[in-house]
Amino acid sequence: MSKPKLTLVAMSGLRVGHEGLLQRGLKLPGLARRASALSQLPPLGLLTIAALVPETWDIELLMDDGVTAVSEVAEQILSGKSSTQPAMVAFSALTPSADRAARISQLVRRRNVTTVIGGLHATATPDHCRPHFDVVVQGDGESTFAKLLSDFAGGRGRDSYRADGSFSLGDSPLPRWDLLGDHSPPRYTIQSMRGCPWACSFCAASRLLEPARVKPDERFEAELKAIASRKARPWIELADDNTFASGRDHGPMLESLRRHGARWFTESDWRIAKQPELLSQIAESGCRQILVGLESNVFRYPGMGAKNADWQRMLEAVDVIQEAGIVVNGCLIVGADGETPESMERLGDFLEEAPMGEIQLTLQTPFPGTSLYDSLLRSQRLLPGDFSRYTLFDVVYQPDQMTAEQLQNEFNDLVGRVFRPEVQSRRDSIQKRIRSSRRSPGKRS
Numbered sequence: 001m002s003k004p005k006l007t008l009v010a011m012s013g014l015r016v017g018h019e020g021l022l023q024r025g026l027k028l029p030g031l032a033r034r035a036s037a038l039s040q041l042p043p044l045g046l047l048t049i050a051a052l053v054p055e056t057w058d059i060e061l062l063m064d065d066g067v068t069a070v071s072e073v074a075e076q077i078l079s080g081k082s083s084t085q086p087a088m089v090a091f092s093a094l095t096p097s098a099d100r101a102a103r104i105s106q107l108v109r110r111r112n113v114t115t116v117i118g119g120l121h122a123t124a125t126p127d128h129c130r131p132h133f134d135v136v137v138q139g140d141g142e143s144t145f146a147k148l149l150s151d152f153a154g155g156r157g158r159d160s161y162r163a164d165g166s167f168s169l170g171d172s173p174l175p176r177w178d179l180l181g182d183h184s185p186p187r188y189t190i191q192s193m194r195g196c197p198w199a200c201s202f203c204a205a206s207r208l209l210e211p212a213r214v215k216p217d218e219r220f221e222a223e224l225k226a227i228a229s230r231k232a233r234p235w236i237e238l239a240d241d242n243t244f245a246s247g248r249d250h251g252p253m254l255e256s257l258r259r260h261g262a263r264w265f266t267e268s269d270w271r272i273a274k275q276p277e278l279l280s281q282i283a284e285s286g287c288r289q290i291l292v293g294l295e296s297n298v299f300r301y302p303g304m305g306a307k308n309a310d311w312q313r314m315l316e317a318v319d320v321i322q323e324a325g326i327v328v329n330g331c332l333i334v335g336a337d338g339e340t341p342e343s344m345e346r347l348g349d350f351l352e353e354a355p356m357g358e359i360q361l362t363l364q365t366p367f368p369g370t371s372l373y374d375s376l377l378r379s380q381r382l383l384p385g386d387f388s389r390y391t392l393f394d395v396v397y398q399p400d401q402m403t404a405e406q407l408q409n410e411f412n413d414l415v416g417r418v419f420r421p422e423v424q425s426r427r428d429s430i431q432k433r434i435r436s437s438r439r440s441p442g443k444r445s
Protein backbone atom coordinates (compact mmCIF):
# COMPACT_ATOMS: atom_id res chain seq x y z
CA MET A 1 0.00 0.00 0.00
CA SER A 2 1.38 3.44 -0.87
CA LYS A 3 2.10 5.91 1.90
CA PRO A 4 -0.16 8.93 2.46
CA LYS A 5 1.42 12.16 1.26
CA LEU A 6 1.89 15.35 3.25
CA THR A 7 2.51 18.49 1.20
CA LEU A 8 4.09 21.44 3.00
CA VAL A 9 3.34 24.81 1.44
CA ALA A 10 5.57 27.78 2.27
CA MET A 11 3.81 31.04 1.50
CA SER A 12 5.97 33.91 0.27
CA GLY A 13 6.89 36.05 3.30
CA LEU A 14 7.23 39.40 1.55
CA ARG A 15 4.58 40.99 -0.56
CA VAL A 16 4.21 44.61 -1.45
CA GLY A 17 0.55 45.18 -2.12
CA HIS A 18 0.49 48.85 -2.88
CA GLU A 19 0.70 49.26 -6.62
CA GLY A 20 2.32 52.68 -6.50
CA LEU A 21 5.18 51.40 -4.39
CA LEU A 22 5.42 48.21 -6.39
CA GLN A 23 5.99 50.27 -9.49
CA ARG A 24 8.59 52.48 -7.85
CA GLY A 25 9.81 50.84 -4.71
CA LEU A 26 10.97 47.43 -5.78
CA LYS A 27 12.95 48.92 -8.62
CA LEU A 28 14.93 50.94 -6.08
CA PRO A 29 18.24 49.26 -5.36
CA GLY A 30 18.40 49.01 -1.54
CA LEU A 31 14.81 47.93 -1.20
CA ALA A 32 15.09 45.40 -4.00
CA ARG A 33 18.18 43.82 -2.45
CA ARG A 34 16.52 43.18 0.93
CA ALA A 35 13.25 42.06 -0.73
CA SER A 36 15.19 39.57 -2.81
CA ALA A 37 17.16 38.27 0.21
CA LEU A 38 13.96 37.77 2.20
CA SER A 39 12.09 36.06 -0.60
CA GLN A 40 14.90 33.53 -1.01
CA LEU A 41 15.10 32.48 2.65
CA PRO A 42 14.27 28.80 3.10
CA PRO A 43 11.08 27.97 5.08
CA LEU A 44 12.79 27.00 8.34
CA GLY A 45 9.58 26.31 10.30
CA LEU A 46 8.25 23.82 7.74
CA LEU A 47 11.62 22.11 7.27
CA THR A 48 11.81 21.68 11.05
CA ILE A 49 8.27 20.29 11.28
CA ALA A 50 9.11 17.93 8.40
CA ALA A 51 11.78 16.34 10.58
CA LEU A 52 9.04 15.19 12.98
CA VAL A 53 6.98 13.41 10.32
CA PRO A 54 7.15 9.61 10.65
CA GLU A 55 8.44 7.50 7.77
CA THR A 56 4.93 6.22 7.20
CA TRP A 57 4.35 9.47 5.27
CA ASP A 58 5.75 10.81 2.01
CA ILE A 59 6.57 14.52 2.11
CA GLU A 60 6.68 17.17 -0.59
CA LEU A 61 7.61 20.83 -0.22
CA LEU A 62 6.07 23.52 -2.39
CA MET A 63 7.22 27.14 -2.33
CA ASP A 64 4.49 29.60 -3.29
CA ASP A 65 5.86 32.68 -5.05
CA GLY A 66 2.95 34.90 -4.02
CA VAL A 67 2.05 35.82 -7.62
CA THR A 68 1.05 32.64 -9.49
CA ALA A 69 -2.75 32.29 -9.80
CA VAL A 70 -4.16 30.50 -6.75
CA SER A 71 -5.98 27.97 -8.97
CA GLU A 72 -2.66 27.03 -10.54
CA VAL A 73 -0.98 26.66 -7.14
CA ALA A 74 -3.88 24.47 -5.97
CA GLU A 75 -3.42 22.25 -9.05
CA GLN A 76 0.34 21.99 -8.39
CA ILE A 77 -0.42 20.91 -4.82
CA LEU A 78 -3.02 18.36 -5.88
CA SER A 79 -0.90 16.73 -8.56
CA GLY A 80 2.54 17.28 -6.98
CA LYS A 81 5.91 16.07 -8.22
CA SER A 82 4.87 12.45 -7.67
CA SER A 83 1.46 12.86 -9.39
CA THR A 84 -0.20 11.64 -6.19
CA GLN A 85 -2.85 13.65 -4.44
CA PRO A 86 -1.82 14.55 -0.88
CA ALA A 87 -3.87 13.37 2.10
CA MET A 88 -2.91 16.49 4.00
CA VAL A 89 -1.61 19.95 3.09
CA ALA A 90 0.07 22.08 5.78
CA PHE A 91 0.52 25.82 5.20
CA SER A 92 2.86 28.18 6.98
CA ALA A 93 1.82 31.80 6.41
CA LEU A 94 2.56 35.20 7.83
CA THR A 95 -0.22 37.76 8.08
CA PRO A 96 0.03 39.26 4.55
CA SER A 97 -0.07 35.83 2.89
CA ALA A 98 -2.75 34.29 5.15
CA ASP A 99 -5.69 35.27 2.92
CA ARG A 100 -3.96 33.83 -0.14
CA ALA A 101 -3.29 30.61 1.80
CA ALA A 102 -6.99 30.54 2.72
CA ARG A 103 -8.03 30.81 -0.94
CA ILE A 104 -5.67 27.99 -1.93
CA SER A 105 -6.90 25.89 1.01
CA GLN A 106 -10.52 26.29 -0.06
CA LEU A 107 -9.70 25.01 -3.57
CA VAL A 108 -7.73 22.05 -2.20
CA ARG A 109 -10.42 21.08 0.33
CA ARG A 110 -12.93 20.58 -2.49
CA ARG A 111 -10.96 17.44 -3.36
CA ASN A 112 -11.27 15.98 0.14
CA VAL A 113 -7.78 16.94 1.20
CA THR A 114 -7.31 17.97 4.85
CA THR A 115 -5.68 21.37 5.23
CA VAL A 116 -3.71 22.66 8.21
CA ILE A 117 -2.35 26.12 9.03
CA GLY A 118 0.22 27.08 11.65
CA GLY A 119 2.67 29.88 12.34
CA LEU A 120 2.48 33.32 13.94
CA HIS A 121 -0.68 34.45 12.14
CA ALA A 122 -2.63 31.30 13.03
CA THR A 123 -1.42 31.63 16.60
CA ALA A 124 -2.58 35.24 16.83
CA THR A 125 -5.90 34.93 14.99
CA PRO A 126 -7.18 31.34 14.99
CA ASP A 127 -10.73 32.62 14.39
CA HIS A 128 -9.67 34.22 11.13
CA CYS A 129 -8.20 30.90 9.97
CA ARG A 130 -10.87 28.42 11.16
CA PRO A 131 -13.41 28.93 8.35
CA HIS A 132 -10.77 28.24 5.70
CA PHE A 133 -8.70 25.35 7.09
CA ASP A 134 -9.62 22.01 8.63
CA VAL A 135 -7.03 22.29 11.39
CA VAL A 136 -5.49 25.34 13.08
CA VAL A 137 -2.23 24.92 15.02
CA GLN A 138 -1.31 27.58 17.59
CA GLY A 139 2.13 28.00 19.14
CA ASP A 140 5.24 25.85 18.69
CA GLY A 141 4.51 23.36 15.93
CA GLU A 142 7.25 21.01 17.22
CA SER A 143 5.18 20.06 20.24
CA THR A 144 1.92 19.35 18.42
CA PHE A 145 2.57 18.23 14.85
CA ALA A 146 3.47 14.59 15.49
CA LYS A 147 0.31 14.22 17.63
CA LEU A 148 -1.77 15.87 14.89
CA LEU A 149 -0.49 13.34 12.33
CA SER A 150 -1.07 10.34 14.56
CA ASP A 151 -4.61 11.54 15.41
CA PHE A 152 -5.29 11.98 11.71
CA ALA A 153 -3.94 8.54 10.84
CA GLY A 154 -6.07 7.01 13.61
CA GLY A 155 -9.24 8.83 12.49
CA ARG A 156 -9.27 10.97 15.65
CA GLY A 157 -8.28 14.28 14.02
CA ARG A 158 -9.24 17.48 15.86
CA ASP A 159 -9.77 20.92 14.38
CA SER A 160 -7.31 22.71 16.63
CA TYR A 161 -4.06 22.05 18.45
CA ARG A 162 -2.40 24.46 20.83
CA ALA A 163 1.12 24.22 22.24
CA ASP A 164 1.52 25.12 25.90
CA GLY A 165 4.88 26.95 25.55
CA SER A 166 6.84 24.19 27.29
CA PHE A 167 8.75 23.12 24.17
CA SER A 168 12.51 23.29 24.72
CA LEU A 169 14.72 24.32 21.81
CA GLY A 170 17.08 21.64 23.14
CA ASP A 171 14.64 19.15 21.56
CA SER A 172 14.74 20.84 18.14
CA PRO A 173 15.18 18.31 15.37
CA LEU A 174 17.60 18.95 12.50
CA PRO A 175 15.65 20.71 9.73
CA ARG A 176 15.06 18.57 6.61
CA TRP A 177 17.35 20.55 4.28
CA ASP A 178 17.22 17.59 1.88
CA LEU A 179 13.66 18.63 0.94
CA LEU A 180 15.21 21.59 -0.91
CA GLY A 181 16.71 19.03 -3.33
CA ASP A 182 19.72 20.29 -5.25
CA HIS A 183 18.65 23.85 -4.71
CA SER A 184 21.09 25.69 -2.47
CA PRO A 185 19.51 28.91 -1.18
CA PRO A 186 21.74 32.01 -1.04
CA ARG A 187 21.23 32.10 2.74
CA TYR A 188 20.46 29.38 5.26
CA THR A 189 18.59 30.03 8.47
CA ILE A 190 19.11 28.93 12.07
CA GLN A 191 17.11 30.03 15.08
CA SER A 192 19.30 30.61 18.14
CA MET A 193 16.52 32.16 20.20
CA ARG A 194 12.73 32.15 20.00
CA GLY A 195 10.81 35.23 21.18
CA CYS A 196 12.13 38.32 22.91
CA PRO A 197 12.02 39.30 26.59
CA TRP A 198 11.02 42.90 25.76
CA ALA A 199 7.55 44.08 24.87
CA CYS A 200 7.41 46.72 22.13
CA SER A 201 3.80 47.55 21.33
CA PHE A 202 4.14 46.99 17.56
CA CYS A 203 5.96 43.64 17.81
CA ALA A 204 4.41 40.20 18.20
CA ALA A 205 7.74 38.45 18.90
CA SER A 206 7.61 38.87 22.64
CA ARG A 207 4.08 37.64 23.17
CA LEU A 208 2.95 35.00 20.75
CA LEU A 209 5.39 32.19 21.46
CA GLU A 210 6.11 32.81 25.12
CA PRO A 211 8.35 32.40 26.98
CA ALA A 212 11.55 33.61 25.25
CA ARG A 213 13.88 30.60 24.92
CA VAL A 214 17.43 29.99 23.70
CA LYS A 215 18.74 27.04 21.70
CA PRO A 216 21.45 25.14 23.56
CA ASP A 217 24.93 25.52 22.04
CA GLU A 218 25.22 21.87 21.01
CA ARG A 219 21.95 22.03 19.02
CA PHE A 220 23.08 25.25 17.34
CA GLU A 221 26.39 23.62 16.42
CA ALA A 222 24.61 20.50 15.06
CA GLU A 223 22.39 22.61 12.81
CA LEU A 224 25.27 24.74 11.60
CA LYS A 225 27.35 21.64 10.88
CA ALA A 226 24.49 20.16 8.81
CA ILE A 227 24.30 23.37 6.79
CA ALA A 228 28.08 23.56 6.34
CA SER A 229 28.03 20.00 4.95
CA ARG A 230 25.72 21.25 2.17
CA LYS A 231 27.52 24.53 1.59
CA ALA A 232 31.03 25.56 2.61
CA ARG A 233 31.33 28.96 4.31
CA PRO A 234 27.56 29.43 4.27
CA TRP A 235 25.68 32.69 4.55
CA ILE A 236 23.50 32.38 7.63
CA GLU A 237 20.52 34.51 8.60
CA LEU A 238 19.72 33.96 12.26
CA ALA A 239 15.94 33.61 12.41
CA ASP A 240 15.84 35.45 15.74
CA ASP A 241 14.00 38.53 16.84
CA ASN A 242 16.67 39.90 19.17
CA THR A 243 19.67 37.57 19.25
CA PHE A 244 21.62 39.12 22.12
CA ALA A 245 18.69 39.96 24.42
CA SER A 246 19.11 36.87 26.57
CA GLY A 247 21.61 36.52 29.40
CA ARG A 248 23.24 33.44 27.83
CA ASP A 249 26.97 33.16 27.23
CA HIS A 250 27.12 33.83 23.47
CA GLY A 251 30.75 32.71 23.22
CA PRO A 252 30.17 29.07 22.15
CA MET A 253 27.61 30.03 19.48
CA LEU A 254 29.92 32.71 18.07
CA GLU A 255 32.83 30.27 18.11
CA SER A 256 30.74 27.76 16.09
CA LEU A 257 30.01 30.43 13.49
CA ARG A 258 33.68 31.42 13.31
CA ARG A 259 34.90 27.82 13.05
CA HIS A 260 32.53 27.04 10.16
CA GLY A 261 33.61 30.18 8.31
CA ALA A 262 30.04 31.48 8.28
CA ARG A 263 29.15 34.97 7.18
CA TRP A 264 26.00 35.99 8.95
CA PHE A 265 23.20 38.47 9.54
CA THR A 266 20.90 38.98 12.51
CA GLU A 267 18.68 41.39 14.42
CA SER A 268 19.56 42.97 17.75
CA ASP A 269 18.79 46.04 19.78
CA TRP A 270 21.38 48.84 19.96
CA ARG A 271 22.59 47.89 23.45
CA ILE A 272 25.16 45.42 22.13
CA ALA A 273 27.27 48.54 21.58
CA LYS A 274 27.63 48.75 25.36
CA GLN A 275 29.47 45.38 25.42
CA PRO A 276 32.75 45.94 23.52
CA GLU A 277 34.10 42.47 24.18
CA LEU A 278 30.95 40.77 22.90
CA LEU A 279 30.88 43.14 19.92
CA SER A 280 34.39 42.22 18.92
CA GLN A 281 33.59 38.49 19.27
CA ILE A 282 30.50 39.02 17.07
CA ALA A 283 32.60 40.72 14.39
CA GLU A 284 35.34 38.09 14.51
CA SER A 285 32.80 35.30 14.14
CA GLY A 286 31.83 36.54 10.65
CA CYS A 287 28.88 38.83 11.38
CA ARG A 288 28.44 41.12 8.40
CA GLN A 289 25.27 43.01 9.18
CA ILE A 290 22.94 43.56 12.13
CA LEU A 291 19.46 45.00 11.78
CA VAL A 292 18.95 47.40 14.68
CA GLY A 293 15.49 48.75 15.53
CA LEU A 294 15.98 52.52 15.82
CA GLU A 295 12.28 52.99 14.97
CA SER A 296 12.05 56.81 14.75
CA ASN A 297 14.04 60.00 15.13
CA VAL A 298 10.86 61.87 16.03
CA PHE A 299 9.00 59.66 18.51
CA ARG A 300 9.89 57.45 21.37
CA TYR A 301 7.26 54.74 21.14
CA PRO A 302 5.72 54.24 24.57
CA GLY A 303 6.05 50.47 24.12
CA MET A 304 9.75 50.37 23.19
CA GLY A 305 10.57 48.78 26.53
CA ALA A 306 14.17 48.27 27.61
CA LYS A 307 15.65 49.35 24.30
CA ASN A 308 14.10 52.82 24.53
CA ALA A 309 16.82 55.47 24.67
CA ASP A 310 17.78 58.95 23.70
CA TRP A 311 18.12 59.20 19.87
CA GLN A 312 21.68 60.53 20.06
CA ARG A 313 22.69 57.61 22.25
CA MET A 314 21.36 55.14 19.70
CA LEU A 315 23.26 56.91 16.92
CA GLU A 316 26.46 56.67 18.95
CA ALA A 317 25.75 52.95 19.27
CA VAL A 318 25.48 52.73 15.45
CA ASP A 319 28.97 54.24 15.17
CA VAL A 320 30.41 51.84 17.74
CA ILE A 321 28.93 48.77 15.99
CA GLN A 322 30.15 49.91 12.58
CA GLU A 323 33.59 50.75 13.99
CA ALA A 324 33.74 47.10 15.05
CA GLY A 325 33.39 46.13 11.36
CA ILE A 326 29.67 45.30 11.28
CA VAL A 327 27.24 47.14 8.99
CA VAL A 328 24.18 48.46 10.81
CA ASN A 329 20.91 48.11 8.96
CA GLY A 330 18.92 50.83 10.73
CA CYS A 331 15.26 49.88 10.94
CA LEU A 332 12.84 52.81 10.99
CA ILE A 333 9.06 52.89 11.27
CA VAL A 334 6.87 55.65 9.84
CA GLY A 335 3.31 56.63 10.70
CA ALA A 336 2.90 56.32 14.48
CA ASP A 337 0.63 58.76 16.27
CA GLY A 338 2.04 62.26 16.03
CA GLU A 339 3.64 61.69 12.59
CA THR A 340 3.09 64.60 10.21
CA PRO A 341 4.31 65.47 6.69
CA GLU A 342 6.86 67.75 8.38
CA SER A 343 8.24 64.99 10.63
CA MET A 344 8.56 62.71 7.59
CA GLU A 345 10.40 65.47 5.75
CA ARG A 346 12.84 65.69 8.67
CA LEU A 347 13.27 61.90 8.62
CA GLY A 348 14.09 62.12 4.90
CA ASP A 349 16.69 64.86 5.61
CA PHE A 350 18.27 62.64 8.25
CA LEU A 351 18.27 59.45 6.16
CA GLU A 352 19.97 61.16 3.21
CA GLU A 353 22.97 61.80 5.46
CA ALA A 354 22.59 59.00 8.02
CA PRO A 355 25.64 57.04 9.20
CA MET A 356 24.09 53.57 8.76
CA GLY A 357 25.42 51.40 5.93
CA GLU A 358 21.90 50.16 5.20
CA ILE A 359 18.37 51.13 6.17
CA GLN A 360 14.96 49.52 6.33
CA LEU A 361 11.98 51.84 6.15
CA THR A 362 8.45 50.56 6.66
CA LEU A 363 5.05 51.78 7.74
CA GLN A 364 3.94 51.03 11.26
CA THR A 365 1.78 47.92 10.87
CA PRO A 366 -0.52 46.65 13.62
CA PHE A 367 -0.08 42.89 13.25
CA PRO A 368 -2.67 40.76 15.04
CA GLY A 369 -1.39 39.68 18.42
CA THR A 370 0.23 43.02 19.21
CA SER A 371 -1.05 45.55 21.73
CA LEU A 372 -0.95 48.11 18.91
CA TYR A 373 -3.49 46.02 16.96
CA ASP A 374 -5.74 45.71 20.01
CA SER A 375 -5.70 49.43 20.74
CA LEU A 376 -6.40 50.46 17.11
CA LEU A 377 -9.19 47.88 16.94
CA ARG A 378 -10.72 49.20 20.17
CA SER A 379 -10.61 52.78 18.91
CA GLN A 380 -12.10 51.67 15.53
CA ARG A 381 -9.11 52.98 13.58
CA LEU A 382 -8.37 49.83 11.57
CA LEU A 383 -9.32 50.36 7.91
CA PRO A 384 -11.64 47.81 6.31
CA GLY A 385 -10.14 45.12 4.07
CA ASP A 386 -8.34 41.82 4.38
CA PHE A 387 -4.94 40.97 5.83
CA SER A 388 -3.24 40.91 2.43
CA ARG A 389 -2.70 44.66 2.95
CA TYR A 390 -0.55 44.06 6.05
CA THR A 391 2.62 44.23 3.99
CA LEU A 392 4.55 46.91 5.96
CA PHE A 393 4.20 49.13 2.90
CA ASP A 394 0.45 49.81 2.98
CA VAL A 395 -1.46 52.07 5.39
CA VAL A 396 -4.01 49.88 7.21
CA TYR A 397 -5.22 52.21 9.97
CA GLN A 398 -6.42 55.76 10.32
CA PRO A 399 -3.42 57.96 11.26
CA ASP A 400 -4.08 60.66 13.87
CA GLN A 401 -2.56 63.65 12.04
CA MET A 402 -3.17 62.86 8.37
CA THR A 403 -5.61 61.05 6.13
CA ALA A 404 -4.65 57.47 5.28
CA GLU A 405 -4.15 58.50 1.66
CA GLN A 406 -1.89 61.37 2.69
CA LEU A 407 0.27 59.11 4.85
CA GLN A 408 0.52 56.58 2.01
CA ASN A 409 1.56 59.24 -0.50
CA GLU A 410 4.06 60.81 1.90
CA PHE A 411 5.52 57.38 2.66
CA ASN A 412 5.84 56.50 -1.03
CA ASP A 413 7.63 59.81 -1.66
CA LEU A 414 9.93 59.20 1.32
CA VAL A 415 10.83 55.71 0.06
CA GLY A 416 11.51 57.13 -3.39
CA ARG A 417 13.69 59.82 -1.83
CA VAL A 418 15.85 57.72 0.50
CA PHE A 419 16.29 54.71 -1.80
CA ARG A 420 17.10 56.68 -4.96
CA PRO A 421 20.35 55.51 -6.56
CA GLU A 422 22.62 58.35 -5.40
CA VAL A 423 21.52 58.03 -1.76
CA GLN A 424 21.83 54.24 -1.88
CA SER A 425 25.26 54.55 -3.43
CA ARG A 426 26.33 56.72 -0.48
CA ARG A 427 25.26 53.89 1.85
CA ASP A 428 27.08 51.40 -0.38
CA SER A 429 30.27 53.48 0.11
CA ILE A 430 29.79 53.29 3.89
CA GLN A 431 29.46 49.50 3.60
CA LYS A 432 32.60 49.36 1.46
CA ARG A 433 34.54 51.37 4.03
CA ILE A 434 33.38 49.05 6.81
CA ARG A 435 34.33 45.98 4.74
CA SER A 436 37.81 47.32 4.06
CA SER A 437 38.35 48.26 7.73
CA ARG A 438 37.50 44.63 8.50
CA ARG A 439 40.29 43.48 6.22
CA SER A 440 42.88 45.86 7.69
CA PRO A 441 45.79 43.99 9.30
CA GLY A 442 45.63 43.96 13.05
CA LYS A 443 41.92 44.68 13.18
CA ARG A 444 40.35 41.26 12.64
CA SER A 445 40.53 38.19 10.40
Ligand code: SF4
Pocket residue numbers: 196197198199200203204205206241242269293304305307
Ligand atom coordinates in the same frame (compact mmCIF):
# COMPACT_ATOMS: atom_id res chain seq x y z
S1 SF4 B 1 13.15 44.58 21.17
FE1 SF4 B 1 12.72 44.01 19.01
S2 SF4 B 1 12.16 41.83 19.04
FE2 SF4 B 1 12.01 42.60 21.17
S3 SF4 B 1 9.84 43.16 21.43
FE3 SF4 B 1 10.97 45.03 20.78
S4 SF4 B 1 10.80 45.08 18.51
FE4 SF4 B 1 10.24 42.99 19.22
